Amino acid sequence: MMLLIGTNATEAHPIIGYKMRQAARRGAKMVVCDPRHIDLVDEADYWLRQKPGTDIPLLNGLMHIIIKEGLEDKKFIAERTENYEELKEIVASYTPERVAELTGVSADDLYAVARLYATTDKAMIFYTLGITEHICGTRNVMSIANLAMLTGHLGRPGTGVCPMRGQNNVQGACDMGALPNVYPGYQSVTVEANQEKFEKAWGGKIPAKVGLKIPEMFEAAHEGKVKSMYILGENPVLTDPDTNHIRAALSNLDFLVVQELFLTETAEYADVVLPAASFAECNGTFTNTERRVQRVRKAIEPIPGQANWETICQMVTRMGYPMNYESPREIWAEMASLTPSMKGINYGRLENESLQWPCPSTDHPGTPFLHAGKFTRGLGLFQPSEHIPPGEMPDEEYPFLLSTGRILYHYNVTTPYSKGISSIWDKEMAEVNPLDAEKLGLVTGSQVKVSSRRGEAITAVKVTDRVLPGVIWMSFHYTATPTNALTSHHLDPITGTGEYKVAAVKIEKI
Amino acid sequence: MEVNLVKLNINGKEVEAPQGSTILQAAELAGIEIPRLCYDPELSKMGSCRLCVVEVKGNRLLPASCVTPISPGMEVQTESPAVVEARKTILELLIANHPLDCLTCDKLGDCKLADYCYEYGVKESPYVGEKHNYAIDNSNPFIIRDLNKCILCGACVRACEEMTGQDNLSYLHRGFHRKATTAADVPYIESDCVFCGQCVAVCPTGALTEKTMAGKARRFNIDRVQTTCPFCGTGCNFDLAVKDGKVIGVLSNPEAPVNGRSLCVKGRFGWDFIYNEKRLTQPLIKKNGQFVEASWDEAFDLIALRFNEIKEKYGPDSFAALSSARCTNEENYLVQKFTRAYMGTNNVDHCART
Numbered sequence: 020m021m022l023l024i025g026t027n028a029t030e031a032h033p034i035i036g037y038k039m040r041q042a043a044r045r046g047a048k049m050v051v052c053d054p055r056h057i058d059l060v061d062e063a064d065y066w067l068r069q070k071p072g073t074d075i076p077l078l079n080g081l082m083h084i085i086i087k088e089g090l091e092d093k094k095f096i097a098e099r100t101e102n103y104e105e106l107k108e109i110v111a112s113y114t115p116e117r118v119a120e121l122t123g124v125s126a127d128d129l130y131a132v133a134r135l136y137a138t139t140d141k142a143m144i145f146y147t148l149g150i151t152e153h154i155c156g157t158r159n160v161m162s163i164a165n166l167a168m169l170t171g172h173l174g175r176p177g178t179g180v181c182p183m184r185g186q187n188n189v190q191g192a193c194d195m196g197a198l199p200n201v202y203p204g205y206q207s208v209t210v211e212a213n214q215e216k217f218e219k220a221w222g223g224k225i226p227a228k229v230g231l232k233i234p235e236m237f238e239a240a241h242e243g244k245v246k247s248m249y250i251l252g253e254n255p256v257l258t259d260p261d262t263n264h265i266r267a268a269l270s271n272l273d274f275l276v277v278q279e280l281f282l283t284e285t286a287e288y289a290d291v292v293l294p295a296a297s298f299a300e301c302n303g304t305f306t307n308t309e310r311r312v313q314r315v316r317k318a319i320e321p322i323p324g325q326a327n328w329e330t331i332c333q334m335v336t337r338m339g340y341p342m343n344y345e346s347p348r349e350i351w352a353e354m355a356s357l358t359p360s361m362k363g364i365n366y367g368r369l370e371n372e373s374l375q376w377p378c379p380s381t382d383h384p385g386t387p388f389l390h391a392g393k394f395t396r397g398l399g400l401f402q403p404s405e406h407i408p409p410g411e412m413p414d415e416e417y418p419f420l421l422s423t424g425r426i427l428y429h430y431n432v433t434t435p436y437s438k439g440i441s442s443i444w445d446k447e448m449a450e451v452n453p454l455d456a457e458k459l460g461l462v463t464g465s466q467v468k469v470s471s472r473r474g475e476a477i478t479a480v481k482v483t484d485r486v487l488p489g490v491i492w493m494s495f496h497y498t499a500t501p502t503n504a505l506t507s508h509h510l511d512p513i514t515g516t517g518e519y520k521v522a523a524v525k526i527e528k529i
Numbered sequence: 530m531e532v533n534l535v536k537l538n539i540n541g542k543e544v545e546a547p548q549g550s551t552i553l554q555a556a557e558l559a560g561i562e563i564p565r566l567c568y569d570p571e572l573s574k575m576g577s578c579r580l581c582v583v584e585v586k587g588n589r590l591l592p593a594s595c596v597t598p599i600s601p602g603m604e605v606q607t608e609s610p611a612v613v614e615a616r617k618t619i620l621e622l623l624i625a626n627h628p629l630d631c632l633t634c635d636k637l638g639d640c641k642l643a644d645y646c647y648e649y650g651v652k653e654s655p656y657v658g659e660k661h662n663y664a665i666d667n668s669n670p671f672i673i674r675d676l677n678k679c680i681l682c683g684a685c686v687r688a689c690e691e692m693t694g695q696d697n698l699s700y701l702h703r704g705f706h707r708k709a710t711t712a713a714d715v716p717y718i719e720s721d722c723v724f725c726g727q728c729v730a731v732c733p734t735g736a737l738t739e740k741t742m743a744g745k746a747r748r749f750n751i752d753r754v755q756t757t758c759p760f761c762g763t764g765c766n767f768d769l770a771v772k773d774g775k776v777i778g779v780l781s782n783p784e785a786p787v788n789g790r791s792l793c794v795k796g797r798f799g800w801d802f803i804y805n806e807k808r809l810t811q812p813l814i815k816k817n818g819q820f821v822e823a824s825w826d827e828a829f830d831l832i833a834l835r836f837n838e839i840k841e842k843y844g845p846d847s848f849a850a851l852s853s854a855r856c857t858n859e860e861n862y863l864v865q866k867f868t869r870a871y872m873g874t875n876n877v878d879h880c881a882r883t
């Protein structure tokens with residue numbers, strides 16, 4: 020059984036979505052929890068259409084029923100988890116009636132899905148941005164983990180919680196320590212032994228203090244505390260929430276270097292732009308959403324004349340820190356020697372196999388699924404949560420709820436440069452419910468101005484009941500329609516992820 | 530799980546295969562390749578092209594090996610005179626209604642029909658009759674559909690349904706007019722097609738081909754470089770098709786661990802962003818608010834000067850680096866390494882619209 024929450028797999032992760040569709044057609048049960056009528060709804064046994072921003076009450080409601088009916092996995096809870104009492108206490112007030120009221124999902128459906136999930140031996144939960152891009156994103160994720168632990172759906176094949184990572188190498192960027200709190204392999208920067216190890220290996224003095232997360236960086240740039248930045252291959256002006264705030268932060272920098280394929284909105288702010296090489300021009304590795312490390316192979320000579328790793332090495336060497344690598348293979352080898360969970364992976368092995376970390380030694384086969392027998396932290400901790408309403412809800416002035424996401428045909432900001440793809444899908448088509456369209460006098464193709472407290476964007480609309488009345492749904496792929504000028508400035512306080520999924524806007528026909 | 534092995538004899542050789550295997554699978558296990566057009570290991574069985582017929586002792590008819598299960602003691606001949614004769618006839622019938630423009634066909638080198646005609650010495654068809662004259666579907670930027678070359682193997686229909694689940698293709702009409710096409714027989718662009726290109730990947734002939742590769746190279750002149758898709762976190766693998774140092778397309782690689790031959794429109798057709806004329810090819814330095822082209826040396830000198838100056842003046846934490854969820858592990862490693870070890874700060878993160 021597959022429980023999908025906040026993930027539009029056939030568009031965001033098409034091949035995974037196609038496989039889910041096949042599994043459902045072969046008879047696997049499928050539950051889709053999504054405010055939007057996504058493609059997989061048509062394959063699903065149940066569609067829970069919760070109102071945007073009500074994932075916690077929905078999950079709490081399912082757990083309420085599971086506990087009430089005695090369907091929890093008592094053995095798993097006793098042996099593998101702690102803090103169960105608090106969970107029980109909090110979900111006690113999430114009666115099906117109250118949850119139906121909060122989420123718009125009928126009590127009958129809640130019962131059916133709670134029973135189905137709890138009593139199916141092999142049940143997996145999948146989620147993506149629909150869960151994390153909320154003010155309560157971390158709490159949403161914890162609530163999902165609670166549901167899986169409550170029913171013992173973890174640590175066996177065909178069970179577990181599967182966060183599907185969006186960008187091709189978001190997993191790898193995290194694994195490599197491109198995070199302010201950890202070295203490669205999630206080794207904490209605040210642990211003295213780690214600090215010593217890396218200082219010794221790399222030379223130089225590294226602080227034990229956690230660094231700034233992206234939103235904090237831009238905040239610090241605003242305040243004049245961060246003065247210089249280096250940005251590799253990202254375009255936060257288009258992809259991060261609250262564009263105008265980021266533009267102001269970038270203009271405030273004393274010095275900005277951007278390494279990019281194209282002169283993006285972000286690169287416009289740079290003092291120096293370094294041309295980047297594409298995936299077809301570089302050797303290296305990507306790590307997919309299953310922690311599978313796979314080779315990227317150079318097929319053609321780099322168009323700017325050199326590969327990205329060479330550019331970084333030359334730049335840093337010029338700054339006074341010699342980086343003399345022969346090849347990406349050597350870079351990987353250095354990283355693996357410092358990272359216990361990757362030690363067993365090397366380019367030689369990757370010629371013949373793809374390996375999922377943890378892979379601690381060269382004779383280790385890799386690890387297809389985590390948490391078998393034991394969680395990383397020992398016992399699984401229940402971290403229950405009350406309903407946290409979105410940071411901004413529609414009101415009289417801004418009566419519509421804007422939700423954002425991606426469409427099949429584009430991947431963030433690179434695919435618009437594909438001529439084939441952009442010749443067909445060349446502009447934003449914001450989705451509006453027929454009821455609202457009628458009130459506003461819109462038909463598919465009408466132009467509207469969408470504005471929020473932070474900015475505005477012009478877009479064409481598509482009238483469809485894929486979205487609920489009162490909701491407008493937009494992607495963020497097009498420079499001409501900068502959706503993130505509208506999105507909320509509210510952030511998840513724990514991860515700093517923007518609340519892209521809910522903002523209040525108004526729509527005017529133009 | 531215990532698998533029961535069945536013993537049989539193929540071409541005079543004692544072989545073993547798991548119970549429930551077809552003759553075609555058992556032969557394959559024994560290293561004997563039986564010609565096939567409609568059979569595809571990843572798709573449901575159709576048993577319609579009949580090219581895979583074999584001779585089975587005691588059976589007067591020639592059964593299609595792709596749908597006939599093995600049984601103990603079975604004696605099979607895969608290339609007996611009767612079999613070869615039958616195959617020739619099938620091929621002759623197929624090419625009777627097939628444009629023989631192999632000289633300019635993009636698929637040659639990877640066309641099963643041409644390969645088998647070569648193998649069985651079929652040059653032309655003794656059967657003369659009506660030929661199809663379908664308009665070529667060139668309606669979209671990705672796929673060229675020339676149904677005159679279609680042999681109705683049904684692989685595209687099955688791939689669309691069984692690999693992608695889009696159910697965009699089916700059969701229309703009967704007899705000579707039978708067609709594997711979209712609902713209502715509209716061009717791809719007007720259909721529910723999501724342009725995953727699975728149909729192209731499985732088509733054994735030149736009926737479905739990649740538009741980007743049209744006229745660029747014959748299959749045997751293409752270098753294939755296996756790599757990982759740069760778009761989403763699924764991590765599909767495919768081959769970049771390279772000719773004369775240029776990428777001309779993407780081809781499925783059946784060995785891909787995550788996806789097999791399946792891809793989505795981005796992975797299969799989105800690669801051409803690498804040749805967009807807006808690509809930056811030289812470093813740029815902003816002077817008086819305008820970007821001017823600079824040499825790598827100039828750019829590195831300026832960067833070194835300014836990063837060092839600012840660090841000196843305002844301290845390590847005045848620097849921050851944004852690494853990339855689009856770039857390789859190795860690049861990410863280098864960025865966080867120099868940020869920490871040289872700039873002396875943990876201010877490193879990446880844009881994770883996870």
Ligand code: SF4
Pocket residue numbers: 685688689693695696697698721722723724725726727728729
């Ligand atoms: S491209 Fe994909 S969706 Fe379109 S017809 Fe072919 S298999 Fe079906």
Ligand code: SF4
Pocket residue numbers: 678679680681682683684685686709728731732733734736737
């Ligand atoms: S188009 Fe190709 S795959 Fe489809 S039926 Fe014809 S020959 Fe077979």
Ligand code: SF4
Pocket residue numbers: 032033034035758759760761762763764765788792793794795796797
């Ligand atoms: S081919 Fe499509 S599904 Fe596969 S990795 Fe690329 S973008 Fe993702």
